Amino acid sequence: MLLFAHGIVGRADLPIPETLFAAAASGVLVVSFVALALGWSKPQLQARTGRPLPRIPRPVEVVCGAIGVFVFFLAVYAGLFGTDTQSQNLAPTAVYVGFWVGIPFLSLLFGDVFRLFNPWRALGRLTGWITARFGALPEPLEYPARVGRIPAAVWLFAFAICELAWARGTQPGFLAILMLVYLVVMLVGMSLYGVEPWVRNADAFGVLFGLIGTLAPVGEGRLRVPTTATARLTPVVGTAALAVVAVGSTAFDGAKEGALFNGIAKDLQTFFRDLGVPIGLSLELAFVLGLAGACAIVGLIYFLGMRGMTTPAGKTRRELSLAFAHTLIPIAAGYLVAHYFSLLAYNGQDLWRLLSDPLGDGSNWLGAAERDIDYGVVSATGIWYVQVGALVVGHVAALVLAHDRALELYGSARAATRSQVVMLILMVAFTCLGLWLLSAALNA
Numbered sequence: 421m422l423l424f425a426h427g428i429v430g431r432a433d434l435p436i437p438e439t440l441f442a443a444a445a446s447g448v449l450v451v452s453f454v455a456l457a458l459g460w461s462k463p464q465l466q467a468r469t470g471r472p473l474p475r476i477p478r479p480v481e482v483v484c485g486a487i488g489v490f491v492f493f494l495a496v497y498a499g500l501f502g503t504d505t506q507s508q509n510l511a512p513t514a515v516y517v518g519f520w521v522g523i524p525f526l527s528l529l530f531g532d533v534f535r536l537f538n539p540w541r542a543l544g545r546l547t548g549w550i551t552a553r554f555g556a557l558p559e560p561l562e563y564p565a566r567v568g569r570i571p572a573a574v575w576l577f578a579f580a581i582c583e584l585a586w587a588r589g590t591q592p593g594f595l596a597i598l599m600l601v602y603l604v605v606m607l608v609g610m611s612l613y614g615v616e617p618w619v620r621n622a623d624a625f626g627v628l629f630g631l632i633g634t635l636a637p638v639g640e641g642r643l644r645v646p647t648t649a650t651a652r653l654t655p656v657v658g659t660a661a662l663a664v665v666a667v668g669s670t671a672f673d674g675a676k677e678g679a680l681f682n683g684i685a686k687d688l689q690t691f692f693r694d695l696g697v698p699i700g701l702s703l704e705l706a707f708v709l710g711l712a713g714a715c716a717i718v719g720l721i722y723f724l725g726m727r728g729m730t731t732p733a734g735k736t737r738r739e740l741s742l743a744f745a746h747t748l749i750p751i752a753a754g755y756l757v758a759h760y761f762s763l764l765a766y767n768g769q770d771l772w773r774l775l776s777d778p779l780g781d782g783s784n785w786l787g788a789a790e791r792d793i794d795y796g797v798v799s800a801t802g803i804w805y806v807q808v809g810a811l812v813v814g815h816v817a818a819l820v821l822a823h824d825r826a827l828e829l830y831g832s833a834r835a836a837t838r839s840q841v842v843m844l845i846l847m848v849a850f851t852c853l854g855l856w857l858l859s860a861a862l863n864a
Contacts, residue, residue, distance in 0.1 A: 442852050442855050445811065445815075445852075446848045446852065448812050448816065449815055449848055450844065452816045456837075457837040460827070465645075465652075465821070466648070468645050469644065469648070470648065472641060473638070485539075485541070485545070488537035488539040489542050491514070494510070495596070496511070497778075497779075499592040499595050500593060502778060502780050504593065508777075509778070509780050510780075511592045512590050512591075512592060513767060513774055516583060517771065520760075521763055523625075524628075525764060527632045527633040527636060528635055529638075530638050530639075531634075531639025532630045532634075533629075534630070535630060538625075540603055540619075541610075541626065543607060544606070544611075544618075560613050560614035562613075563613045563614070563617040565657065566657060567657065569621050569661070569662050570657065571658075572623060572627040572662050576624040580669035580711055581708055584707060585711055606618070621658075628662060628666060631650075631659070631663070634649035634650040635647055635753055647750065651824055651825070655745065657742070659745040659746065659748075663751070664715055664748065667752050668711070668716070668719070675714060675857055685703065685706045688702075721849055722846070725842050725843055725845075729744075732829040740829075743829060747818045749818075750813075753810075754812075754813060754854070755854055757806070757807075758811050758814075758854060761806050769791075770793055772791060775788070776791075807858050812851065815847040815850060823836065826839050826840050
C-alpha cells in the first residue's frame with residue numbers, strides 16, 4: 421500500500437545529543453518568559469501598525485488570480501489525463517509540496533500571498549462580476565458568526581486524511597477529482613455568502629495561509645513588525661480548532677514515521693481485520709484514528725492550558741479561549757517549517773521538472789524534464805538546525821503574543837505574568853513534543 425512519501429532525509433551525527441537540544445530549547449523559552457515578565461509591562465503589539473507600502477494595482481491582482489486558476493487546472497488536467505505514476509505526474513507534487521508547503525513558507529515572508537493567487541476566489545469574483553453585468557445580484561446571506569471557522573477546520577482535517585491516511589488521496593486521478601469537488605463546494609459557498617466572507621471563514625487554505633501570513637513582516641499593504649498583525653486579529657469561533665488540526669496533523673505526520681505509532685497502527689489494523697475489514701482499509705482506518713488522536717492530544721494540551729489560567733474579570737472561559745487562540749498560529753507555523761523544510765528543499769526542486777512534463781508522457785516544455793534533485797543544497801545536520809530553530813522561534817513568538825494579550829485582559833503586569841506560567845509550561849510541552857517527533861521520524 422503506497423502512501424505519499426515525504427522527503428525527510430536521514431540525519432547525520434549531531435554535534436550534541438537530542439536531549440541537550442530539548443533542554444536548550446526549553447531554556448530559551450524560560451529565559452524569554454522571564455524577560456517578558458521583567459521588561460514588557462504594557463501591551464504594545466496592536467499599536468504597531470507599521471509603514472504603508474504601495475498598493476498592489478488591480479490589474480496585477482487580476483493577473484495573479486489568472487495564474488492561480490491556470491496552475492490549478494493544469495494540475496487537475498495532469499491528474500486526470502497524465503500518468504498514474506505519482507512521481508512522474510505534476511498533480512501530487514504540485515498539491516502536497518508546491519501548494520501545501522510552498523505557500524505557507526512564502527506567507528511567512530511576504531504575508532497572505534495565497535489571497536492573490538487563490539483560484540476559487542478568483543473564479544468567484546469573476547463569476548460575480550459577469551453576473552452583475554447582466555442584472556442586479558441578490559444580497560448574499562449573512563455568514564453565521566456562531567459557525568466561524570469550524571468549516572475550515574473540518575476541511576483541513578479532510579485534507580490531512582487525503583495526505584496522510586488515504587492511499588488513493590495521493591493518486592493523480594483521485595486527487596484531481598478531489599480538487600474539482602473542493603472547487604465546486606467553494607464556488608457554491610461563495611455564491612450563497614459572498615466571496616470574502618466565505619474565503620475568510622470556510623476555505624481551509626484561505627484561512628490557514630492567511631493566518632500564517634499575519635506573522636510576516638509584510639502584509640495589509642504595510643511593512644510591519646512580525647506578529648503585530650497576528651495580535652490585531654479579531655477573535656473568531658473555530659480559529660483554535662483550525663490551528664489545532666494544523667499542529668495535530670503535522671505532529672501525526674512525524675509520529676507515523678516512528679516506532680511508537682507503527683506498533684499502535686499494527687494493533688489497530690489487527691483489530692479492524694478481526695472485524696472483517698480488508699487489509700488495506702484496515703491500515704487506512706488505523707491512520708485516520710491516529711490522525712484524530714494526534715489532533716485530540718494537541719487540543720487537550722491547549723484546553724488544559726486555558727483551564728490553568730484564571731479568568732479575567734468580566735470574561736468567560738469561552739471568551740478567554742477565543743482571546744488566546746491566535747497564540748497557536750506561530751506554533752502551527754513552527755511545526756510546519758520544522759517538519760516540511762526538507763520536503764521543500766529537496767522535492768520542491770522537482771516542480772520545475774514536472775512543469776516541463778506535467779503528464780509524464782515524455783514532454784519537455786520548459787527544457788528541464790531531465791533535471792535531477794540536488795540533495796547537496798543543504799546538509800542533513802543543517803536541516804536539523806533549521807527544524808529546531810523553527811520550533812523555538814514559533815514558541816517564543818507564541819509566548820510574546822500570549823503575554824501581550826494577557827496584559828490587555830488582566831490589566832497589570834503581575835497578574836498577566838502569573839496567568840502565563842501555565843502558558844510557559846504549554847509551550848515547553850509543545851516544543852519537546854515537536855523535537856521528539858522530529859527525532860522519531862529522522863531515526864526511523
